[in-house]
Amino acid sequence: MVELSNEKMVDMFKTMLKIRHFELRVKELVLKGSIRGGVHLYLGEEAVATGVCACLKKDDYITSTHRGHGHCIAKGGDISRMMAEILGKETGYCKGKGGSMHIADIDIGILGANGIVGGGLPISVGAAFSCKKRKTHQVVVSFFGDGASNQGSFHESLNMASVWKLPVVYVCENNQYAVSTHVSKSTSVKDVSIRASSYGIEGRSVDGNDVLTVYNTAKELIDIARQGKGPSLLECKTYRWEGHYVGDPMAYRCKEDVDKQKSENDPIVRFEGYMVNQKIVPASEIEQIKKETIDLVDKAEKFAHESKVLPVEKVTEDIFA
Amino acid sequence: MAEKTFAEALREAIKEEFLRDENVVLFGEDVGIHGGAFGVTRGLWDEFGGKQLFDTPLSEVAIAGTAVGAAMTGLRPIAEMMYLDFITIAMDQVVNQAAKIRYMFGGKAKLPLVIRTPCGGGRGNAAQHSQSLEAWFVHVPGLKVVMPSTPYDAKGLLKTAIRDDNPVIFIEHKLLYGTIRQDIPSEEYLIPFGKGDIKREGKDVTLVATSLMVHKALKAADELLKHGINVEIIDPRTLFPLDKDIIINSVKKTGRLVVVHEAPVRAGIGAEIVAMVTGEAFEYLDSPPRRVGGLHCPIPYELELEKEVIPDEEDIINAVKSL
Numbered sequence A: 001m002v003e004l005s006n007e008k009m010v011d012m013f014k015t016m017l018k019i020r021h022f023e024l025r026v027k028e029l030v031l032k033g034s035i036r037g038g039v040h041l042y043l044g045e046e047a048v049a050t051g052v053c054a055c056l057k058k059d060d061y062i063t064s065t066h067r068g069h070g071h072c073i074a075k076g077g078d079i080s081r082m083m084a085e086i087l088g089k090e091t092g093y094c095k096g097k098g099g100s101m102h103i104a105d106i107d108i109g110i111l112g113a114n115g116i117v118g119g120g121l122p123i124s125v126g127a128a129f130s131c132k133k134r135k136t137h138q139v140v141v142s143f144f145g146d147g148a149s150n151q152g153s154f155h156e157s158l159n160m161a162s163v164w165k166l167p168v169v170y171v172c173e174n175n176q177y178a179v180s181t182h183v184s185k186s187t188s189v190k191d192v193s194i195r196a197s198s199y200g201i202e203g204r205s206v207d208g209n210d211v212l213t214v215y216n217t218a219k220e221l222i223d224i225a226r227q228g229k230g231p232s233l234l235e236c237k238t239y240r241w242e243g244h245y246v247g248d249p250m251a252y253r254c255k256e257d258v259d260k261q262k263s264e265n266d267p268i269v270r271f272e273g274y275m276v277n278q279k280i281v282p283a284s285e286i287e288q289i290k291k292e293t294i295d296l297v298d299k300a301e302k303f304a305h306e307s308k309v310l311p312v313e314k315v316t317e318d319i320f321a
Numbered sequence B: 001m002a003e004k005t006f007a008e009a010l011r012e013a014i015k016e017e018f019l020r021d022e023n024v025v026l027f028g029e030d031v032g033i034h035g036g037a038f039g040v041t042r043g044l045w046d047e048f049g050g051k052q053l054f055d056t057p058l059s060e061v062a063i064a065g066t067a068v069g070a071a072m073t074g075l076r077p078i079a080e081m082m083y084l085d086f087i088t089i090a091m092d093q094v095v096n097q098a099a100k101i102r103y104m105f106g107g108k109a110k111l112p113l114v115i116r117t118p119c120g121g122g123r124g125n126a127a128q129h130s131q132s133l134e135a136w137f138v139h140v141p142g143l144k145v146v147m148p149s150t151p152y153d154a155k156g157l158l159k160t161a162i163r164d165d166n167p168v169i170f171i172e173h174k175l176l177y178g179t180i181r182q183d184i185p186s187e188e189y190l191i192p193f194g195k196g197d198i199k200r201e202g203k204d205v206t207l208v209a210t211s212l213m214v215h216k217a218l219k220a221a222d223e224l225l226k227h228g229i230n231v232e233i234i235d236p237r238t239l240f241p242l243d244k245d246i247i248i249n250s251v252k253k254t255g256r257l258v259v260v261h262e263a264p265v266r267a268g269i270g271a272e273i274v275a276m277v278t279g280e281a282f283e284y285l286d287s288p289p290r291r292v293g294g295l296h297c298p299i300p301y302e303l304e305l306e307k308e309v310i311p312d313e314e315d316i317i318n319a320v321k322s323l
């Protein structure tokens, strides 16, 4: 176990709350009809991005997914620019050209959310190869889902990262579902981490709703990668609270299962309980943190609403460098 | 006769073919209880699940390859790619395998497979979920390419595709699924490949339109009539094989040609059609043919930006007026 300072734990708690309230707001906006396109929420999975990204430095890289808001926030993304992007504004991360599924902030190592399931894994090989070649001691974390672990790109990437001994940690967010398909119906192994052995790398499965366990395990694997000792695969078991996208009728699973997860396995409630019990932070301060988080999200939304759409003449800019 | 949406018409075709031939199978991501991303197979699970309808893992290469292998060995698979964009991942199986196997083997194998997949923008799904890649497949010898615009056509063409002994790429525009309703006969019917359809008769300009653009062209034609221009709209329905005669005969009558598709203009199917007409009916043309299509730009997310990239009624009207 790594000793974590109280300050660091409070920071992680704030990050989780920021993701939670950002996503709740996005959901509200989708239901109001203010957001177009598909939006995939990270609700219920906050501990994964938070625990993993808390181990990263600012110049470390991540590759993200279609369910990427949480990764972006945890890596230090600006929620105002995120919200502006999701509302299609020119002040957004991608000037409104990308939307929810393509948020990227290269300056802080976010090599992009991705609309293609499994699209980020091979990119992480290249980023890690670059870190190694340039001898920068940077590390890459590639987030992907249980569904993505059935893509060829997953298998090719792990193999290549292994034979080239690259500084990359593969983080599988096993939220039990790929759209409607339960992992047990699509995946040949019980734990995705078992697949690490095929590529001669370390594989671990952890409770992805326990942020401290995620942190501790990720820290160990990221340190190994940073020391030049090669890649690894970390599977975080979690649960997707929402439908695949906002508006998914969810004929494939029962509401009781979802409600049970929400009431008994909320990563934020669990961490909050721990912190209060251990007297890391008084309950009154927690209320204050929650209020401040909602204020931040209010500000982000206001910024997004007040921003303009990119002038249409600029639509064909940015295709080539 | 009953009124059906595009998605319902496709579902009927699938169901009828399932019942006609137990070797017809359909598989893809979330096509089971979920009914597919656009609901085409919704409601079929109870009757056909696990027998003729199968959910796959998230694995496009394996999905396309499964169609190839199953087709070579006696089944008539329909593989669903959740979005046309994702077929890029399976291109080896589609282009190097499915399209060429029969030829490479000296005519020995049959590949009766269909890949059904939704195309197009207009839903704010951004650059990786909105493409119109039909021209890629038209360019590959060994593939047939179908792009229906109405529920009636969708049903008749899908049944033909399933019964065809060759690989067929069957492309469905997402905005067609729920929006357009049409009476569908209760008796069985098939629509042959290589036969276009005149969606509106006219005498002044030939407007060849594909998929969703047929509907934009119809609206544009109403407007143009107010300006005294009577447009004939031709829907080729299958891009390969292409019904040359229907297009050339129309141009012989009108002397003017505009082709419209959602895909970028550059190297789109419009280039092929214009080249075909100028090569074979040059002397009938009274003005240079025009092409209307998307800007040479990935599809952006935001509504106004997306509208700028995708051709609309106004673009069609302007092109026709400029002749």
Ligand SMILES: Cc1ncc(C[n+]2csc(CCOP(=O)(O)OP(=O)(O)O)c2C)c(N)n1
Pocket: A040, A066, A067, A115, A116, A117, A118, A144, A145, A146, A147, A148, A149, A173, A175, A177, A178, A179, A240, A244, B029, B058, B060, B082, B086, B089
């Ligand atoms: C190549 C590709 N195939 C299919 C899709 C459609 N799709 C988007 S997300 C998704 C499920 C992804 O499941 P998983 O990897 O477990 O991630 P989760 O959504 O659970 O976070 C699917 C099938 C896609 N975007 N890209």
Ligand SMILES: [Mg+2]
Pocket: A145, A146, A147, A173, A174, A175, A176, A177, A178, A179
């Ligand atoms: Mg999943």
